[in-house]
Amino acid sequence: MFESLINNVEVLIKTYPLWSGLIIFLVSMVESLAIIGFIIPGVAIMFTIGALISNGTLDMTSSLLWAASGASVGDGLSFALGWHYKKRIYDVIWLKKYRDLFNQGHQFFEKYGWFSILIGRFVGPIRAVIPLMAGILDMPLKVYIPTNIIASALWAPAYLLPGFIFGASLTALPNEFLNWWPAVIMAIAIAWLSAHLFKNR
Numbered sequence: 001m002f003e004s005l006i007n008n009v010e011v012l013i014k015t016y017p018l019w020s021g022l023i024i025f026l027v028s029m030v031e032s033l034a035i036i037g038f039i040i041p042g043v044a045i046m047f048t049i050g051a052l053i054s055n056g057t058l059d060m061t062s063s064l065l066w067a068a069s070g071a072s073v074g075d076g077l078s079f080a081l082g083w084h085y086k087k088r089i090y091d092v093i094w095l096k097k098y099r100d101l102f103n104q105g106h107q108f109f110e111k112y113g114w115f116s117i118l119i120g121r122f123v124g125p126i127r128a129v130i131p132l133m134a135g136i137l138d139m140p141l142k143v144y145i146p147t148n149i150i151a152s153a154l155w156a157p158a159y160l161l162p163g164f165i166f167g168a169s170l171t172a173l174p175n176e177f178l179n180w181w182p183a184v185i186m187a188i189a190i191a192w193l194s195a196h197l198f199k200n201r
Contacts, residue, residue: 025070032074050163072152082135105129
């Protein structure tokens with residue numbers, strides 16, 4: 001249950017309030033690292049953090065700053081990795097299975113250039129390799145650094161806002177709905193799937 005996850009994270013933060021900023025920073029950083037960010041479900045944790053902001057457990061401004069900082073550092077580490085190893089990184093054994101993802105990221109970067117740093121953060125799986133590609137392809141630091149900061153500043157509210165809205169909506173709903181919302185969502189999903197299958201037939 002999502003409500004249970006929120007409660008567990010809330011207890012952790014209330015028990016160790018001084019660590020809350022560091023937790024947000026680390027989650028954002030790991031979520032932004034090349035390949036690792038593709039594996040770690042950072043989006044779900046950021047959603048939870050957004051919900052905790054809505055009920056007052058976390059401060060909005062400081063949470064946004066920690067999240068943006070973590071994302072910027074994570075992307076920066078990926079960029080440094082690409083800049084240092086260049087295309088040799090393709091030959092790392094445990095990364096070979098991601099060759100297709102690397103190729104997609106390469107094509108995306110070639111197509112959009114520096115702008116890919118901004119929009120790549122919001123484009124599915126390749127978001128985890130765009131900074132890496134920027135490093136491999138020698139994107140100038142004077143272009144990468146400010147673009148990375150802007151991208152991270154945009155990413156933080158975009159990823160925290162859905163959880164914030166969801167958490168705020170929970171307080172406005174009756175307790176009866178809170179007890180039954182999984183069943184309601186499942187019913188809606190079944191209805192949509194049935195309509196989709198009927199239309200295809």
